Amino acid sequence: MRKWLLIIGVFMSAAACSTISTPPEPVAENRDNPNIKAGDFSIPASEQKQSFSAKIYVPGQVKANEEFVVEASLENLSDNDFTMAHAAKIFYFIIKDSSGKTVNTFVMPEVGITRPFPARAKFAETYTYKLEKPGHYEVTATAEFAIEDNRFQVKTNTAGFEVTR
Incomplete structure (x- = not known):
């Protein structure tokens, strides 16, 4: 019995010593598209700039003190199909007046929502707001999400x- 335990112990030791660890994948940065930022990418560098697209839509003209979407x-x-995680919503919206001053406050709970993000899929979100002062404004949004640890x-x-009035 001792002989078998000794043989098994030798084989287990040899197997543990022969384990090869692979170095971590290099971190790739997307320098071609300044609109996509991440600490790491699980997507090949050649595909990064083509992986995600974000667009915003707003009416060209809205009335003061009336809600618009x-x-x-x-x-x-x-x-590729992904599983994405994000806060209560994917997008953070920013509205600026003609002088570049941010005129809205956008607060969102950091709820960890996980959902599938299939290949070629599109998610849309809306934001309703009301502005009192007539003038020219600009709106942008930023999608913030994670895929795996990225x-x-x-x-x-x-x-x-x-x-307008």
């Missing part, structure tokens, strides 16, 4: 609109 969309342009920030285009 801004819509932002995030699209998975890749052929955090992403994808900014939309900037959309201008007029607030």
